[in-house]
Amino acid sequence: MFPIIEVEELNPEVVRMVVEAPAIARKHQPGQFIILRIDETGERIPLTVNETDPEAGTITVVFQKVGATTLQLADLKPGDALQDLVGPLGKPTDFAGAKRVAVIGGGLGCAIAYPEAKELHDMGVEVDLIAGFRTADLIFMEDKLEAACTNLIVVTDDGSNGRRGFVTDALRERMNSGIRYDLVIAIGPVVMMDFVCRLTKEYGVRTLVSMNTVMIDGTGMCGCCRVKVGGEYKHACIDGPDFDGHQVDFTSVMERSVQFRQFETQALNNYRRQHPEATMRLG
Numbered sequence: 001m002f003p004i005i006e007v008e009e010l011n012p013e014v015v016r017m018v019v020e021a022p023a024i025a026r027k028h029q030p031g032q033f034i035i036l037r038i039d040e041t042g043e044r045i046p047l048t049v050n051e052t053d054p055e056a057g058t059i060t061v062v063f064q065k066v067g068a069t070t071l072q073l074a075d076l077k078p079g080d081a082l083q084d085l086v087g088p089l090g091k092p093t094d095f096a097g098a099k100r101v102a103v104i105g106g107g108l109g110c111a112i113a114y115p116e117a118k119e120l121h122d123m124g125v126e127v128d129l130i131a132g133f134r135t136a137d138l139i140f141m142e143d144k145l146e147a148a149c150t151n152l153i154v155v156t157d158d159g160s161n162g163r164r165g166f167v168t169d170a171l172r173e174r175m176n177s178g179i180r181y182d183l184v185i186a187i188g189p190v191v192m193m194d195f196v197c198r199l200t201k202e203y204g205v206r207t208l209v210s211m212n213t214v215m216i217d218g219t220g221m222c223g224c225c226r227v228k229v230g231g232e233y234k235h236a237c238i239d240g241p242d243f244d245g246h247q248v249d250f251t252s253v254m255e256r257s258v259q260f261r262q263f264e265t266q267a268l269n270n271y272r273r274q275h276p277e278a279t280m281r282l283g
Contacts, residue, residue: 001081010140015074022057024087030115034087035218043069046215048112062111089218090241098183102128104167106188113187118148126150130170136161168195181205197245207245211236228252
């Protein structure tokens with residue numbers, strides 16, 4: 001069992017959770033993820049680690065309340081415990097040769113972009129962190145994001161924070177100003193990562209994307225997380241989760257991302273029937 005130390009609601013959709021997991025906290029590197037199970041009958045879900053504290057023996061995950069399992073996870077309190085927690089899984093992000101980097105986060109992806117930017121910033125790399133949210137009300141971790149980079153640019157779809165636009169608009173503006181990046185890292189919705197990669201391909205900039213697709217066992221045996229990269233199928237859980245974004249077949253990724261939607265919707269509806277207060281929390 002893995003005790004829960006802290007639970008914090010960052011916005012109406014996103015929750016931060018600190019869990020006691022000393023072995024994972026000691027070994028984790030940016031880019032890697034864990035797989036957890038709430039109880040003996042629970043679904044296995046992958047979550048990228050947002051932060052670690054090796055001295056305290058804790059890891060932090062940030063997740064969005066989008067399905068039955070994440071709603072159930074959000075209901076847990078300090079003092080509760082997770083049944084299973086496996087990790088760190090996947091390969092750490094390869095920062096080789098990076099001197100000027102743009103780290104792009106979209107929505108929840110900003111929580112995953114944070115450790116990437118922080119690691120680079122701590123290495124002395126010049127980091128532009130571009131964070132995109134739908135509205136100002138959904139912005140989270142802004143202070144931490146700002147401390148993890150050289151320049152923080154936050155944009156919202158509706159402009160409610162004073163800067164309207166998409167992350168690609170901000171990235172293009174930076175590159176058109178004469179900035180030359182060695183590396184761009186994009187983490188967020190598949191569509192966002194696709195458009196970031198289309199843009200960086202124009203400028204010939206190496207781009208990594210985090211393919212946090214459907215994972216179950218985390219060992220490559222189930223095959224649920226197959227991603228077509230450079231014409232070959234890779235497993236996001238063991239070959240990634242980071243891949244060369246210019247080689248990823250985003251069309252096939254988007255097709256695969258909806259293949260379990262019927263089952264996810266059914267599970268969510270069942271949970272909402274049993275826990276009507278969950279529907280009220282999501283509005």
